[in-house]
Amino acid sequence: MITHDELIFCLQQKYPNLAHGVDFWVGQEMSRDSGEQLAPARIIAWHVEGQPTDEDVASLVEQYGEAATAHVLGQRAREERDRRLEQADAMFYKAMDSGDTSKAQQVGKYRQALREVPDQPGFPTDFSWPSIPGALSDQASSNAVETETRTAGT
CATH class of the missing domain: 3.30.56 (Phenylalanyl-tRNA Synthetase; Chain B, domain 1)
Structure with a gap:
């Protein structure tokens, strides 16, 4: 339809x-x-x-x-990617504010992987979201439920 x-x-x-x-x-x-x-x-x-x-x-x-x-589908995926980038920006600033350059570097790699999502073969119908680095999962856990709820139809 x-x-x-x-x-x-x-x-x-x-x-x-x-x-x-x-x-x-x-x-x-x-x-x-x-x-x-x-x-x-x-x-x-x-x-x-x-x-x-x-x-x-x-x-x-x-x-x-x-x-x-x-x-x-591409528009929706890019919108979701942009939401995830906003969350990653918050994680980056939190890491920088605390002086944790290791976490800041991990977030930087995660942000770059998010930017490259549209370049994946199969985008926008068959692609994978990059995983949030394990050391950052505590910072992202409060936003994860909200993001998954919003993307249930994507």
Whole structure:
């Protein structure tokens, strides 16, 4: 089932000069209780000439659907990577403030590994998050539950 962001990606492949939220709107039916998507995303409004037909949209989804899925997964993974980098920054500053250069170096390596996540073969569908170095796990444990909760759907 095509999502909101995937449909926007597909439409922008054919209409690169149009902006979602200005020239057109895309929406999808969602469950009020669970927040789950109930139906495929669709065009809600089109404010320029040449609105694509349902058949045109289906053709775009067929042509660009896989790329759209990869694009959205990549965006989500990069957002999660950025959250992890923020946590790593806090660990780095804590290590530096305490004068522990060994921990600071470990965090630096961890941060570099996070920056390289998008370069892994298989990204964004099949990749591994770098492990937090063992010596830093005490600093990261308070943030781990929150991060895992936020990434459960990624």
